Amino acid sequence: MLDSGSGHARSGTVLLQTIGLTKRYGSFLANDAIDIAIRPQEIHALLGENGAGKSTLVKTIYGLIQPSEGEMLWQGEKMVLAGPHDARARGIGMVFQHFSLFDNLTVAENVALGLDGKESFKAMSARLEQVSQQYGLPLDPKREVWQLSVGERQRIEIVRVLMQNPKFLILDEPTAVLTPQEADQLFVVLERLKSEGRAILYISHKLDEVKRLCDTATVLRGGKKISTCLPREETAASLARMMVGTEIKQVKAAANRQTTVPRLVVNDLSLAPDEPHGVHLKNISLELKGGEILGIAGVAGNGQDEFFAALSGERLAKDPGTIVIDGHAAGHLSITARRKLGAAFVPEERLGHGTAPRMRLSENALLTGHAASGMVHNGFINTAATLATVDRATASFDVRKAKRDPEAASLSGGNLQKFIVGREILRNPIVLVVSQPTWGVDAGAAAVIRQALLDLAAAGAAILVTSQDLDELADIADRIAVMFHGHLSEPLMTADADRETLGLLMGGSALTPKDVPDAVGA
Amino acid sequence: MELLEAIILAVLAASTPLLLAASGELLVERAGVLNLGVEGMMIVGAACGFAGAWATGSTFIGALCGILAGVALSLVFALMTLGLAVNQVATGLALTILGIGVSGLIGAGFVGERIATAPRLYIPGLTTLPFVGKILFGEDAFVYVSLALIIGMSWFLYRTRAGLVLRAIGDNHVSAHALGYPVLKIRMFAVMFGGGCAGLAGAYLPLAYTPFFVPGMTAGRGWIALALVVFASWLPGRLVIGAYLFGAVSILQLHAQGWGVGVPSQLMSALPYLATVVVLVLISRTRSGGSTAPAALGTVFVPDR
Numbered sequence: 001m002l003d004s005g006s007g008h009a010r011s012g013t014v015l016l017q018t019i020g021l022t023k024r025y026g027s028f029l030a031n032d033a034i035d036i037a038i039r040p041q042e043i044h045a046l047l048g049e050n051g052a053g054k055s056t057l058v059k060t061i062y063g064l065i066q067p068s069e070g071e072m073l074w075q076g077e078k079m080v081l082a083g084p085h086d087a088r089a090r091g092i093g094m095v096f097q098h099f100s101l102f103d104n105l106t107v108a109e110n111v112a113l114g115l116d117g118k119e120s121f122k123a124m125s126a127r128l129e130q131v132s133q134q135y136g137l138p139l140d141p142k143r144e145v146w147q148l149s150v151g152e153r154q155r156i157e158i159v160r161v162l163m164q165n166p167k168f169l170i171l172d173e174p175t176a177v178l179t180p181q182e183a184d185q186l187f188v189v190l191e192r193l194k195s196e197g198r199a200i201l202y203i204s205h206k207l208d209e210v211k212r213l214c215d216t217a218t219v220l221r222g223g224k225k226i227s228t229c230l231p232r233e234e235t236a237a238s239l240a241r242m243m244v245g246t247e248i249k250q251v252k253a254a255a256n257r258q259t260t261v262p263r264l265v266v267n268d269l270s271l272a273p274d275e276p277h278g279v280h281l282k283n284i285s286l287e288l289k290g291g292e293i294l295g296i297a298g299v300a301g302n303g304q305d306e307f308f309a310a311l312s313g314e315r316l317a318k319d320p321g322t323i324v325i326d327g328h329a330a331g332h333l334s335i336t337a338r339r340k341l342g343a344a345f346v347p348e349e350r351l352g353h354g355t356a357p358r359m360r361l362s363e364n365a366l367l368t369g370h371a372a373s374g375m376v377h378n379g380f381i382n383t384a385a386t387l388a389t390v391d392r393a394t395a396s397f398d399v400r401k402a403k404r405d406p407e408a409a410s411l412s413g414g415n416l417q418k419f420i421v422g423r424e425i426l427r428n429p430i431v432l433v434v435s436q437p438t439w440g441v442d443a444g445a446a447a448v449i450r451q452a453l454l455d456l457a458a459a460g461a462a463i464l465v466t467s468q469d470l471d472e473l474a475d476i477a478d479r480i481a482v483m484f485h486g487h488l489s490e491p492l493m494t495a496d497a498d499r500e501t502l503g504l505l506m507g508g509s510a511l512t513p514k515d516v517p518d519a520v521g522a
Numbered sequence: 523m524e525l526l527e528a529i530i531l532a533v534l535a536a537s538t539p540l541l542l543a544a545s546g547e548l549l550v551e552r553a554g555v556l557n558l559g560v561e562g563m564m565i566v567g568a569a570c571g572f573a574g575a576w577a578t579g580s581t582f583i584g585a586l587c588g589i590l591a592g593v594a595l596s597l598v599f600a601l602m603t604l605g606l607a608v609n610q611v612a613t614g615l616a617l618t619i620l621g622i623g624v625s626g627l628i629g630a631g632f633v634g635e636r637i638a639t640a641p642r643l644y645i646p647g648l649t650t651l652p653f654v655g656k657i658l659f660g661e662d663a664f665v666y667v668s669l670a671l672i673i674g675m676s677w678f679l680y681r682t683r684a685g686l687v688l689r690a691i692g693d694n695h696v697s698a699h700a701l702g703y704p705v706l707k708i709r710m711f712a713v714m715f716g717g718g719c720a721g722l723a724g725a726y727l728p729l730a731y732t733p734f735f736v737p738g739m740t741a742g743r744g745w746i747a748l749a750l751v752v753f754a755s756w757l758p759g760r761l762v763i764g765a766y767l768f769g770a771v772s773i774l775q776l777h778a779q780g781w782g783v784g785v786p787s788q789l790m791s792a793l794p795y796l797a798t799v800v801v802l803v804l805i806s807r808t809r810s811g812g813s814t815a816p817a818a819l820g821t822v823f824v825p826d827r
């Protein structure tokens with residue numbers, strides 16, 4: 001695919017090099033003098049925690065951000081990018097983590113927008129079909145994006161980049177939203193691109209993947225480059241140590257956790273979606289005992305949000321008996337009534353759903369604690385009690401913040417998540433429903449949160465955890481069920497739930513064909 | 523038959539300013555910007571259009587003045603909402619209030635003055651045809667311009683790359699920015715186009731509809747134009763149907779009063795708004811998926827650099 005001369009022949013030469021690349025926002029250094037060299041036919045991993053500066057670096061290389069200092073060399077010559085079109089013109093392509101797609105436009109229109117429009121729409125559509133076939137990435141050009149699964153959306157992004165015939169591809173956490181099988185298919189494509197002489201910069205924090213796929217790895221921490229290493233010669237633990245800077249505490253479950261009576265029971269719950277893009281929940285049943293953690297795996301958008309809304313009471317079930325909290329039929333009860341029964345809820349979205357971003361932490365504590373925590377007397381807020389909750393959460397869960405009672409939005413993701421989980425756990429719930437507890441949270445905070453969930457279960461609570469991170473579920477859950485197209489599989493004991501089985505369930509393959517109108521991926 | 527012809531002619535005349543203003547706003551909203559200042563840009567367009575025509579005696583110059591006035595006012599909006607990232611709803615409302623004030627100031631000296639109305643097309647043989655002649659071939663230029671505008675806009679939105687980029691920006695400005703499209707610049711051009719259309723729609727009133735200027739003569743047409751865009755669910759084709767429907771309602775309401783139909787005129791005047799509410803409910807109940815409104819509509823965009 002590539003022009004002759006640039007690929008195999010000169011695979012030792014450097015394709016892209018950054019020298020002392022620095023990006024400053026006020027006094028904050030997002031990137032601090034970063035040197036990185038990428039060669040043709042190389043898959044180069046860029047590792048780091050959230051906020052380490054990975055996104056800033058790749059956005060600079062893609063021309064979206066202008067560097068404050070330092071320079072970039074492209075094939076040995078100085079490169080200054082006025083914008084992404086400059087980068088594309090040189091042969092740099094990017095697949096974004098949060099897809100840069102337009103939901104209400106068709107696949108072909110989306111692809112056209114990523115190209116520079118030198119060919120007619122018709123010629124472009126024909127080439128789109130050709131490229132997507134060539135790489136085994138099937139796409140229907142006429143469908144609108146909102147109708148597609150996450151895996152298909154990513155295919156659009158990749159095909160769009162491939163149509164520019166790039167020499168250098170940047171992929172920002174491409175597997176974060178894929179099933180293990182979809183990720184394997186992606187790796188096949190990436191290996192093929194590499195064999196064609198292209199270079200790939202691969203951002204991820206999944207260390208096993210990096211060890212398996214990447215030739216070189218550069219680790220960033222706090223905006224600085226820590227090292228460049230050969231990931232195949234490192235262990236996952238040594239890579240993690242470079243990313244985090246310290247050893248990560250292993251979470252430990254209490255050895256002899258006792259399960260008690262059923263605390264959360266769902267009986268044949270079906271619920272039609274209330275918005276056009278929603279998922280129809282179909283005949284979901286489960287039983288969760290005190291002292292037990294049930295994990296729900298699944299690719300995002302398979303009904304997890306709808307299930308959370310039904311459990312929390314954001315949406316009510318028609319039949320009260322479909323949801324039973326601690327022996328009380330609760331399907332018809334409001335969120336507050338369910339909290340009074342001893343349930344607590346931690347939604348996926350921290351800002352805007354878990355907390356009101358512009359309100360103080362104490363006010364946010366009140367928002368979920370008003371019904372059952374003595375924070376309100378005769379309609380008046382007991383400020384001392386709300387502040388005390390903030391202080392307890394801060395002390396127990398190591399919430400780091402600039403002052404005693406700041407606005408929720410001013411906390412980092414990890415600290416805000418620790419606060420939210422802490423706020424709910426301090427209410428001593430007997431049922432905790434938590435969605436994506438450590439999504440986008442740094443490894444240190446994630447360990448604190450996972451340990452807190454294990455401790456809460458050890459104290460006798462029933463915990464339902466929804467997560468896309470299979471490793472996390474393997475760490476903390478006793479049983480794992482998979483959600484696909486609004487169906488919930490039978491839970492498997494965690495010991496029996498290997499990645500392959502879960503992956504098949506996440507892709508819908510293990511369900512009977514009649515349940516699966518249009519299977520994702522596969 | 524003659525009454526019907528008269529009614530149709532009146533409906534066309536009443537619908538044209540709605541169609542002009544709503545076309546501009548449709549494009550603005552397709553780019554993801556909600557400019558509630560249509561009424562204000564229209565009334566300033568009316569005052570400046572009348573002033574231009576009164577000074578030069580030319581309808582064309584008058585219309586041009588109206589367009590420029592609308593564009594100028596829309597630039598104020600663009601500066602606030604795009605440049606300074608101010609809330610679009612608040613700015614749009616302020617723009618309307620500003621426009622009403624400014625038009626009163628400009629137009630104060632012109633109240634009571636008269637000008638000649640815009641010339642109408644006359645093609646011997648065609649315009650004199652019975653019934654259809656005057657309707658099809660005897661309109662003023664504004665009517666033909668409004669229809670050409672809507673056809674051109676459909677073509678632009680769905681057949682050109684620039685139109686695709688504009689729709690993309692209205693759907694997801696973050697993605698559009700990530701792909702390297704100049705979101706704010708394109709939005710500014712859209713807002714200016716919307717301002718020009720609103721100004722022209724306003725100028726139509728003293729130049730062709732009635733030959734004089736009265737303060738507040740737009741009488742809520744800007745708001746109807748805004749409602750029309752929603753009524754049309756952001757589709758140019760439906761906008762034409764909607765504009766003529768709303769125009770017809772306002773004319774029939776006058777005739778209904780003349781015929782002594784016992785419906786309060788206020789209720790008839792409210793019909794366009796009621797129809798919009800009904801359409802909104804129908805859209806949200808029947809759509810199978812995808813959002814009909816531009817997804818980024820009314821949201822502020824600040825690029826990170």
